[in-house]
Amino acid sequence: MKNNKLKLFTEILVILVIVLISFVGIYTQKENRMENQVKEYQYSKDLDGYREVLLEVTKEESNNEDELESSDTASENKENNSENEDNEDNEDNAEDENKEETDSKNNYENYINSKKIIEKRLNLLGAQDYTISQNTENGAIYLQLPEDQETDHLLSNLLQIGKLEIKDSEDTSKVYVNNDNLKNVSTLYNSDTNGTIVYLKFEFNKEGKKTLKELSTGEYKTNPEETKDENEESEENEETNTVEAKAEVDSDESDETENETSSDENKEEKKDTQKKIILSIDENQLITTSFDDPIENGALNLSMNKATTDADSINNTLKSASTISSILKSGTMPLEYEIKQNSYIQTDINNDQLNKIYITLGAIFGISIIILIFKFKTKGIIAVIANIGFLALYLLVIRYTNVVVSLEAIFTGAIIVAINYLIVIDFLKMQENTKLINIFKSQIMKVMPIVLIAIVFSFVKATKLSTCGMFLFWGILVSMIYNYVLTRDMLIGKEVNIDEK
Amino acid sequence: MKNKAIYVFLIILIIAGAIVYTVKGLNKELNYSNRQQFEISAASTFDVSKVETIAKEVLSNRNVKVQKVERFNNALEIISTEISEDEKQNIINKVNEEYNETISNENINIISVPETRVKDILMPYILPIIITLTAVLLYFVLVYSKLGLKSVIFKGIAMPVLILLSYYSIIVILRIPFGRITNCIAVALYLLSIGTLAVCFQNKKEELIINIKNEDEKENDE
Numbered sequence: 001m002k003n004n005k006l007k008l009f010t011e012i013l014v015i016l017v018i019v020l021i022s023f024v025g026i027y028t029q030k031e032n033r034m035e036n037q038v039k040e041y042q043y044s045k046d047l048d049g050y051r052e053v054l055l056e057v058t059k060e061e062s063n064n065e066d067e068l069e070s071s072d073t074a075s076e077n078k079e080n081n082s083e084n085e086d087n088e089d090n091e092d093n094a095e096d097e098n099k100e101e102t103d104s105k106n107n108y109e110n111y112i113n114s115k116k117i118i119e120k121r122l123n124l125l126g127a128q129d130y131t132i133s134q135n136t137e138n139g140a141i142y143l144q145l146p147e148d149q150e151t152d153h154l155l156s157n158l159l160q161i162g163k164l165e166i167k168d169s170e171d172t173s174k175v176y177v178n179n180d181n182l183k184n185v186s187t188l189y190n191s192d193t194n195g196t197i198v199y200l201k202f203e204f205n206k207e208g209k210k211t212l213k214e215l216s217t218g219e220y221k222t223n224p225e226e227t228k229d230e231n232e233e234s235e236e237n238e239e240t241n242t243v244e245a246k247a248e249v250d251s252d253e254s255d256e257t258e259n260e261t262s263s264d265e266n267k268e269e270k271k272d273t274q275k276k277i278i279l280s281i282d283e284n285q286l287i288t289t290s291f292d293d294p295i296e297n298g299a300l301n302l303s304m305n306k307a308t309t310d311a312d313s314i315n316n317t318l319k320s321a322s323t324i325s326s327i328l329k330s331g332t333m334p335l336e337y338e339i340k341q342n343s344y345i346q347t348d349i350n351n352d353q354l355n356k357i358y359i360t361l362g363a364i365f366g367i368s369i370i371i372l373i374f375k376f377k378t379k380g381i382i383a384v385i386a387n388i389g390f391l392a393l394y395l396l397v398i399r400y401t402n403v404v405v406s407l408e409a410i411f412t413g414a415i416i417v418a419i420n421y422l423i424v425i426d427f428l429k430m431q432e433n434t435k436l437i438n439i440f441k442s443q444i445m446k447v448m449p450i451v452l453i454a455i456v457f458s459f460v461k462a463t464k465l466s467t468c469g470m471f472l473f474w475g476i477l478v479s480m481i482y483n484y485v486l487t488r489d490m491l492i493g494k495e496v497n498i499d500e501k
Numbered sequence: 502m503k504n505k506a507i508y509v510f511l512i513i514l515i516i517a518g519a520i521v522y523t524v525k526g527l528n529k530e531l532n533y534s535n536r537q538q539f540e541i542s543a544a545s546t547f548d549v550s551k552v553e554t555i556a557k558e559v560l561s562n563r564n565v566k567v568q569k570v571e572r573f574n575n576a577l578e579i580i581s582t583e584i585s586e587d588e589k590q591n592i593i594n595k596v597n598e599e600y601n602e603t604i605s606n607e608n609i610n611i612i613s614v615p616e617t618r619v620k621d622i623l624m625p626y627i628l629p630i631i632i633t634l635t636a637v638l639l640y641f642v643l644v645y646s647k648l649g650l651k652s653v654i655f656k657g658i659a660m661p662v663l664i665l666l667s668y669y670s671i672i673v674i675l676r677i678p679f680g681r682i683t684n685c686i687a688v689a690l691y692l693l694s695i696g697t698l699a700v701c702f703q704n705k706k707e708e709l710i711i712n713i714k715n716e717d718e719k720e721n722d723e
Binding site: 046052054131132134136142340341343344345346347348349357407408410411412414415419442445446447448449450452453456457460461462464465468472 | 532540566568569570571572576578612613614615616617618621622625626629632633636637640641644681682684685686688689692693695696698699700703707
C-alpha cells in the first residue's frame with residue numbers, strides 16, 4: 001500500500017516536471033539574459049507571416065493595345081472622306097472590332113493559361129500552402145507564399161518564359177525543335193572516380209525524335225577531321241601545358257610551321273563549314289554543338305558541370321538542373337509577367353485571436369475535467385493530472401519533431417486531447433474482471449481510422465493537411481505509450497491481469 | 502425513425518444551403534474577397550490598432566484590415582473592399598498627424614487584389630478527404646461487415662459527407678464569414694465524425710460478440 005502511494009507520488013512528480021518544462025520552460029543565463037532552452041514552435045504562414053506577391057503582365061501588352069487604338073483613330077480619320085472610303089472604313093472598323101474581340105478572347109485564354117502554368121511551377125518547385133488568385137480582366141496574379149529560404153529562389157524562377165529551342169547557330173530563325181516536341185525533362189547524375197557530373201536529360205516526342213535523328217545524321221553531323229580537332233582541343237583544355245610545349249617545338253621549324261599554318265587554315269575553313277546547332281532556353285544559349293553520334297532514341301543529355309567531388313557544388317548544380325526541368329515541364333508562358341509588389345506580411349492572426357481559440361478550447365477541456373472529478377472523485381483527480389501531463393508531453397514532442405503548427409493543426413490537437421480523454425475514461429470505467437489487453441485491442445480498433453487519416457494526411461503536399469497528419473500521428477503514438485505506461489499504472493496499478501489468457 | 506428524421510433535416514439544410522449559395526454566393530472574409538490595398542511606411546513604429554481605428558473612420562461601412570509589412574514595424578498595409586484616392590490621401594494625412602510624420606501620397610499606389618475562388622481554397626482539401634474516406638470505408642467494411650454491410654457502407658459515407666455539407670450550408674445560410682478558420686473547423690468535424698463512427702461500430706461489435714457469447718453459454722447450459 002505504502003509502495004503504491006510512493007509510486008503514485010513519484011509519477012505525479014514526473015508529470016509535474018514535464019508540465020513545467022513544457023508550459024514554462026528551462027531558463028539559463030546567456031549573455032546577461034535568461035534564455036529558454038526548450039525548442040520553440042514552428043508556425044505556418046497563417047500564424048507566422050507570408051510573402052505577398054503581385055504579378056502583372058508586362059507593358060508590351062499595352063503597346064499592342066495602343067497599336068489597336070491608333071489603328072482605330074486612323075480608321076476614324078478615313079471616315080471623313082468619300083462615301084466609298086466610308087464603306088471601306090466601316091468594313092475596317094468591323095474587322096478591327098472582331099480583331100479586338102478575338103484579341104481580348106485570346107488575352108483571356110492567355111491569362112488563364114499563365115495562371116495554370118504558374119500553379120504547375122509552384123507545385124513542381126515545391127511550394128506548399130500557397131494562395132493564388134487572378135484578375136481575369138488584366139491578367140494580374142496575386143500570390144501568398146510561405147516565407148522561407150526557398151521563397152526568393154522560387155520567385156526568381158516562376159516567371160521564366162521557358163522557351164526551349166534547338167536552332168541553327170548561324171541562322172537562328174531556323175528553329176528545328178521547340179517545346180511542342182518536348183516529352184519530358186529530367187535530372188540525372190553520374191559518378192565516377194573523377195567526380196560527379198549532373199545532366200539534364202531532354203526526351204522528345206515522335207516528331208522531335210525524327211528531327212533529331214535527321215539533324216544528327218545530316219548536315220549537323222560532326223566531320224571526322226573536326227572530331228579529331230575537337231579531340232585535340234579537348235586535350236588542350238585538359239592538358240594546356242602539353243599543347244604549349246608542342247607549339248614551342250613547332251615554331252623552331254618554320255617549314256613545318258608553315259605547313260601547320262596552312263593545315264590550320266584548312267582546319268579553320270573546315271571548322272567554318274561545320275554546321276552547329278544551338279540549344280537555348282529563353283534565348284540563353286546552353287550549348288553550341290554538332291553531333292558526334294546519331295541520336296536514335298530522341299534523348300539529349302546536357303552536362304551541367306564538370307566532374308567534381310565538391311558536395312556543395314553538386315547540390316547547387318542539381319538544384320539548378322531541377323529548376324530548369326520544372327520550368328520546362330510546366331510549359332511555355334504565353335505572356336510575360338513582372339513582379340509589381342513583393343513584400344513580407346506579418347500574420348494578421350494576432351495573439352488576441354489565438355488566445356480566444358485557446359480559451360475556447362481550454363474552457364471545453366476545463367468542463368470535461370470538472371465532469372471527471374465529479375464522477376470519479378479521487379480517481380478523477382488522478383485522471384485529470386494524467387490528462388494535463390499528456391498535453392504537456394504532446395506539446396514537447398510537437399516542438400522537438402519539428403512539426404509545423406498551423407490553424408488546422410491546433411484544432412487537430414484538440415481532437416487528440418479528446419481521444420486521450422476517452423482512453424482515460426476507459427481506464428476509469430474498467431471493471432475488476434476486465435482484461436487490459438481487451439481494452440487495448442478495443443481502443444486500437446477505435447483509433448485505427450484516425451491513424452489511417454494521419455498517414456494519408458502526412459504525405460499530402462499542402463502544409464495545412466500535412467501538419468494535421470503529423471499532429472494526429474504523434475498524438476496517437478504519445479497517447480498510447482503515455483497511457484499504457486503511466487496513466488494505467490496510476491489509475492489501475494497491478495490489480496488487473498495484463499495477460500492475454 | 503429518429504435517425505431518418507435527422508437525415509431528412511440535414512438533406513433539407515443542404516438543399517437550402519445550395520440554393521442560397523447559387524443565389525448569393527459565400528460571404529468571404531476580406532482575405533479571400535476582391536479588395537484594394539496600399540502600403541505606408543515611415544521612420545516611426547506604427548501601432549496597428551491605432552492605424553486601424555483611423556482607417557475605419559475614413560473607410561466607414563466597409564471591412565477594413567491593417568497588417569504589418571516586413572519585420573521592422575514601420576510599414577503597414579491598409580486593406581479594404583474599396584479605397585478611393587481621396588480616402589487614401591485622407592488616411593495618410595491622419596496618420597501623419599498622429600505620428601508627426603510626412604508620408605507622401607506620391608508613389609503610394611492602390612493595388613487591386615482579385616478574389617480567391619472557392620475552388621482554389623477548397624481544392625487542397627478535396628482529394629485527401631476522398632482518399633482518406635475511401636481508406637476508412639474499406640477498413641469499416643473489412644472489420645465491421647458483421648454489423649450489416651449495407652448499413653456500414655451507408656453510414657460510413659453518409660455521416661461524414663452530411664456533416665461537412667451541413668456545416669458549409671449553415672455557413673452559407675447564416676452568412677458567416679468564410680475564412681481560414683472555416684476550413685479548420687471542417688477538418689475537425691470530419692475527424693470527429695469518423696472517430697464517432699469508429700467508436701459506435703466498435704461498441705456495437707463488442708455488444709454483438711457479448712450477445713453471441715451469452716447465447717452460446719445459454720445453449721451449453723441447456
